[in-house]
Amino acid sequence: MPFEILDASDEEVVCRALLDKEAFAVLISRYEAKLLRYLERLGVGVREDREDVLQNVFVKAYKNLNGFDVTLSFSSWVYRIAHNEAMSFFRARRARPQVILTEASAILLTELKDDGADTSLVAEARISREELARAFKKLPQVYQDVLTLRFFEDRSYTEMSDILEMPVGTISTLLHRAKRALRAALPATFLS
Amino acid sequence: MMQHDMPPQDSDLAKRVIGCITSKRLTPRPRWVFTFKNYFFWILGALAITLGAFAFSAMLFQITFVDWSLSSVTHASFFAFFLAAAPFLWVSALALFIIVGQVNIRRTSHGYRYPIIAMTLGSMFLSVAFGGGFYMAGLGGDLDEAIGDHPPLYRSIVAQERSWWLAPEKGLLTGHVVEVASGTSSFVLRDLSGQSWEIDGNNLSDQVLSAVTSGEEVRIVGLPAPTSVSTMTSASVRVPTAATTTITTFHACFVLSRERDREKVSSPESYDESCENIRPYRHLRDLGKKNKKDEEEKKDAENSEDDEDDGEEDEEGGEDDGNDD
Numbered sequence: 001m002p003f004e005i006l007d008a009s010d011e012e013v014v015c016r017a018l019l020d021k022e023a024f025a026v027l028i029s030r031y032e033a034k035l036l037r038y039l040e041r042l043g044v045g046v047r048e049d050r051e052d053v054l055q056n057v058f059v060k061a062y063k064n065l066n067g068f069d070v071t072l073s074f075s076s077w078v079y080r081i082a083h084n085e086a087m088s089f090f091r092a093r094r095a096r097p098q099v100i101l102t103e104a105s106a107i108l109l110t111e112l113k114d115d116g117a118d119t120s121l122v123a124e125a126r127i128s129r130e131e132l133a134r135a136f137k138k139l140p141q142v143y144q145d146v147l148t149l150r151f152f153e154d155r156s157y158t159e160m161s162d163i164l165e166m167p168v169g170t171i172s173t174l175l176h177r178a179k180r181a182l183r184a185a186l187p188a189t190f191l192s
Numbered sequence: 193m194m195q196h197d198m199p200p201q202d203s204d205l206a207k208r209v210i211g212c213i214t215s216k217r218l219t220p221r222p223r224w225v226f227t228f229k230n231y232f233f234w235i236l237g238a239l240a241i242t243l244g245a246f247a248f249s250a251m252l253f254q255i256t257f258v259d260w261s262l263s264s265v266t267h268a269s270f271f272a273f274f275l276a277a278a279p280f281l282w283v284s285a286l287a288l289f290i291i292v293g294q295v296n297i298r299r300t301s302h303g304y305r306y307p308i309i310a311m312t313l314g315s316m317f318l319s320v321a322f323g324g325g326f327y328m329a330g331l332g333g334d335l336d337e338a339i340g341d342h343p344p345l346y347r348s349i350v351a352q353e354r355s356w357w358l359a360p361e362k363g364l365l366t367g368h369v370v371e372v373a374s375g376t377s378s379f380v381l382r383d384l385s386g387q388s389w390e391i392d393g394n395n396l397s398d399q400v401l402s403a404v405t406s407g408e409e410v411r412i413v414g415l416p417a418p419t420s421v422s423t424m425t426s427a428s429v430r431v432p433t434a435a436t437t438t439i440t441t442f443h444a445c446f447v448l449s450r451e452r453d454r455e456k457v458s459s460p461e462s463y464d465e466s467c468e469n470i471r472p473y474r475h476l477r478d479l480g481k482k483n484k485k486d487e488e489e490k491k492d493a494e495n496s497e498d499d500e501d502d503g504e505e506d507e508e509g510g511e512d513d514g515n516d517d
Binding site for chain 1: 203205206207208209210212213214218219220221222223225226301302304305306307308
């Protein structure tokens with residue numbers, strides 16, 4: 001792999017990949033780990049399944065490379081494909097996503113507390129990761145999607161809008177409702 | 193320049209994906225496919241808005257065509273009239289096309305960014321704006337008529353409205369004035385089914401009778417005379433299409449012009465007792481009274497304007513005289 005392409009922007013690599021499929025490997029390498037983590041957070045629990053879904057994501061991305069809209073970031077575009085592919089995977093398997101919350105749970109719990117609360121309060125809340133995962137699993141899929149993107153993927157509202165293909169206003173409303181629903185689903189000790 | 197964690201070599205997944213692309217000989221879909229798809233949805237969206245505009249123009253035509261003030265004449269209740277006259281089909285079509293329009297625009301490349309309410313209101317605004325233009329250009333009536341030519345799917349409001357008035361047994365009649373006999377209070381009318389009627393206008397004022405002109409389409413409220421069928425030669429009434437025509441007499445209580453010229457509604461003084469038996473008598477009598485009152489007010493206003501003008505002239509004349517003195 002030439003060194004200059006390793007330093008090129010995603011959009012430049014896309015242009016190269018349209019002429020030379022080997023250049024597409026650079027994009028795969030850049031997003032492989034991030035998207036595997038994202039798929040795991042969306043609920044694709046088994047590693048082999050995640051890898052299969054991710055392979056399909058990249059194959060689809062390659063086939064639709066000419067449809068990549070340069071007004072979006074490549075990141076948002078490929079996350080959108082990954083999200084849609086994960087939803088197709090759940091539909092095909094008729095399986096409910098497995099909620100696996102990781103180290104970012106603390107950020108979400110802080111957010112769920114009153115504004116301005118710090119992480120020490122979260123520690124005092126004595127909420128285990130499993131309890132949070134149980135509450136998270138009770139939420140509708142769309143609420144899980146917005147919470148995952150916002151708190152575990154650290155995405156802006158605009159990026160979330162591009163990934164989930166919804167207006168920014170709708171994202172904002174959904175996020176607000178999702179937090180309220182998650183608060184309601186958590187054990188009472190958390191908010192006391 | 194973007195900063196990434198660059199692996200020196202392709203990962204296993206990258207090798208698998210590139211291998212899959214190579215083995216299946218996959219190539220990126222041509223750009224025109226995506227451009228076409230994007231334009232396709234824009235065109236469908238625009239088409240839906242245009243069809244919505246046509247539906248709106250037909251809706252406006254229907255609302256303005258029917259005479260809502262005469263609902264009690266043709267129907268037993270306003271509710272029955274509303275069910276018959278309200279443009280449910282066109283309102284439904286407008287709503288459907290607005291939804292189809294916004295769904296298609298939403299499927300364009302950036303369509304998801306626009307709020308659904310904004311897109312729905314935008315589609316509605318465009319349909320209403322263009323529909324208003326189409327209505328002004330007369331397309332609303334044309335569309336209603338064109339679709340109305342294919343019963344039983346839809347019957348145009350023009351045909352529906354005429355059928356309400358083509359019910360002599362209910363005292364309603366509509367058609368074209370064929371002949372106005374001079375010096376008499378009757379005229380000959382051919383209804384829309386082709387039957388000729390001798391209209392007895394004894395109850396009509398001279399003003400109304402003088403306003404009835406040959407060739408005009410009128411609506412008449414009255415009573416069919418039960419034993420009045422007579423055969424008249426074309427020479428006596430000069431009906432142009434047949435040498436001998438069977439003519440039924442119809443006693444007219446009210447005559448209404450198609451042009452909604454309310455001055456042709458009979459004046460209330462001329463009603464006789466037989467007209468009181470017709471169902472919408474009170475309504476039409478009130479309508480006649482109102483028309484007469486409007487007419488008198490108009491005349492009074494004209495007279496007072498004339499008097500003021502004369503008064504001003506007199507005053508000016510007086511001042512001149514004073515100056516001269």
